[in-house]
Amino acid sequence: MTVEANVRAVAAGHSALRYCRQPFGMPDDGTVSLINDWSTIIVEGLTRFESLLYRSACSVLDEAGIAPSHKQLLFVVSTTKADIELMDTMGPDGEKLSPATAAMHVADRMGLANRPIVVCNACISGVSALVLADRMLRTGAYHYALVCGADVQSLFTLSGFQALKALDARPCRPFDIERLGLNLGEAAASMLLSRTRPSEEAEPMWHLLAGAVCNDAYHISTPSPTAEGATRALTAVTEQLKGSEIALINTHGTGTLFNDQMESVAISRAGLSEIPVGTLKGYFGHTMGAAGLLETIITMAALDGGFIPASRGFGELGVSKPVNISAQNRRCKGNTFVKMISGFGGCNGVVAWEKAAARADNSLSLDKVAVTHTVHVTPHRVEVDGKPLDTASTGADMLTELYRCHIHDYPKYYKMDPLCRLGFVATELLLKAEKEGMHQSVTDHSSRAVILFNNSSSIMADAAYHQSICKAEDYYPSPAAFVYTLPNIVTGEIAIRNGYHGDTEFFILPEKNPAVMQQVVQATLCGSGTTTAICGWLDYASATTFEAEINLVQTIKRE
Secondary structure (H helix, E strand, O other): OOHHHHHHHHHOOOOOOEEEOOHHHOOOOEEEEOOOOOOOOOOOOOOHHHHHHHHHHHHHHHHHOOOOOOOOEEEEEEOOOOOHHHHHHHOOOHHHHOHHHHHHHHHHHHOOOOOOEEEOOHHHHHHHHHHHHHHHHHOOOOOEEEEEEEEOOOHHHHHHHHHOOOEOOOOOOOOEOOOOOEOEEOEEEEEEEEOOOOOOOOOOEEEEEEEEEEEOOOOOOOOOOOOHHHHHHHHHHHHHHOOOOEEEEEOOOOOOHHHHHHHHHHHHHOOOOOOEEEOOHHHHOEOHHHHHHHHHHHHHHHHHOOEEOOOOOOOOEOOOOOOEEOOOOEEOOOOEEEEEEEEOOOEEEEEEEEEEOOOOOOOOOOOEEEEEEEEEEEOOEEEEOOEEOOOOOOHHHHHHHHHHHHOOOOHHHHHOOHHHHHHHHHHHHHHHHHHHHOOOOOOOOOOOEEEEEEOOOOHHHHHHHHOOOOOHHHOOOOHHHHHOOOOOHHHHHHHHHHOOOOOEEEEEOOOOOHHHHHHHHHHHHHHHOOOEEEEEEEEEEEOOEEEEEEEEEEEEOOO
C-alpha cells in the first residue's frame, strides 16, 4: 500500500507474481500479479478501478498537504482499459464504460476543482501522462499536476494477451534467452508534480528533466525491428542530459521476444549499452496503465536507497545487442535515471529524472497554432475545409463509400475497427486537401504529431471483442479484434500510413471541450518541438452516432 513497503519487498527479492488456476475463468492456467485483499481498498459506491484510483490519489494529496479543491491542480489519469470488466454486467454502454466517466466519479468524490484528462495510450499511458502533466505545468496553465495510473485485470485483458500468444504461464524472464512472454498485473500509482518547489528548503527533490513520445510507424502490434520510435525518443531525451551521469535505464522489459529485443537495439543505437539496465516486471507484472508511473516511482525510491533493483527472472542474455543487466541488486552511481516504455500502436515513451536541490527554468513559451485544413464527418454529412462532399450513403456505409471513392489504395481499411475507419478516412481527406493546396512539393512531415480526443474510447471494438469471450461454449478470443480495443491504435494506423514518427497521443475527456483540447495540443507541439500535427475530436459510439472533427495545424513562431 506504500512506496516504502513496495521498495523493501523489491530489495528483498520478493514478487507478487503467483501461479493461478484458470484466472477469471480463462481456460488456461497462468501467472499473474493480483491484489488479493480488496477489503481495505474498495470505496462504497466506486468500482474496483475507481477505488484504486481514489485511494492512491488521496494518499498523495494528503501527504503533500494539497487541497483537492485547489483551482490550479490538474488531474491526469492513465489507464488502458479502466472499468472494461463491467461490460459483463452493463453490456456495451459507452457512457458508463468510458474511462472518463470513471475518472469523473473519482474527481467528484475527491472534490477536485478541475475535470480530468484521461491518457489512453496503450502501455505507455503512464509515461505519456507524466509528459503531458510536465508540459502543461511548464506552460503556466496549472501549478500542480496529480498524475494517477491504474488498471485491474479481468477475463477481457487476460484473454486478449493470451490470444496474442504474449503470456508466459511461468514468471516472466525479461531479456533472458528462454523468455516466452509477459505476466499481467494490477496496481495503482500516483505522483504529484509541481511547477515550483513547495518550500524554500534546499533539500534535493526529483525533477523531470525531459520527456519524449515517438512512433515506430511500423506495425500496430509488433515493435519495429530497428527500434525506430524507441531510439528517437531515447535520443531526444538523453541529448538533454549532457554532463549527467545516468545511474540506470529502467526499461519496459516485459519478457516478450520482440519487446526486449527492440529495447536492446534502441539502447545500442543510442550509444548507451554500458549504462546499467533494469526492469521491474518480475516483481509486479505488466500493470498496463499503471506501469509507467509505478516503475518510475519504485526506481526513484530504490535510487534514494542507493541500489539498482535486480531484474528478477533474468538469467542469460537473450537479445542481439548487449545490455548491462543483472539478476542481483547493484549499488548505484549518479542521481539521474531514464525510464523507457513502449506499446501497441507503435508508441514509445521516454522520461528522464534527476535528484537535485534546484533545476533551471524550463518554462514553455506557447507558439500560436494555426489551422490550415479541416475535415468534419458525421453520419449524414462530410465537409472538407467547410465545403460539403457529396455522398450517396449515410452512417457506417458512408465511410466505406468515402474510402472507395477518394482513397481506395489501402486494403487494410477493411480490417480496421469502426473508430480506426473513421479516423483513417477523415485523415486521408485532410491530407488530400493539404496536398491539393500546396504550390510546391510536400516537405518532410516525418515528425508530425497525431493528437486525438474522444469520450467513448474504443467501445465498438470492445463490444465486438467481448462477444468472442462472454460465452464459455463459444469462447474464441480473436487477437486481431483485441488489438483494436485500444483507442490509440488509430493514431498508429495514421502514423504507419504516412510514415509519421512524431508524438502520437490519445486522450479521453468527460465531454468535447475545445478549450482543453487546444491547451493540450499547444503544450504537446511546443513541448515536443514538433511544428505540425493532425489533431481533433474522433468519437465513434455507434454506427449512427459518430463524429470526426479533425484539423491540420501548424505552429507560428513568435516574432
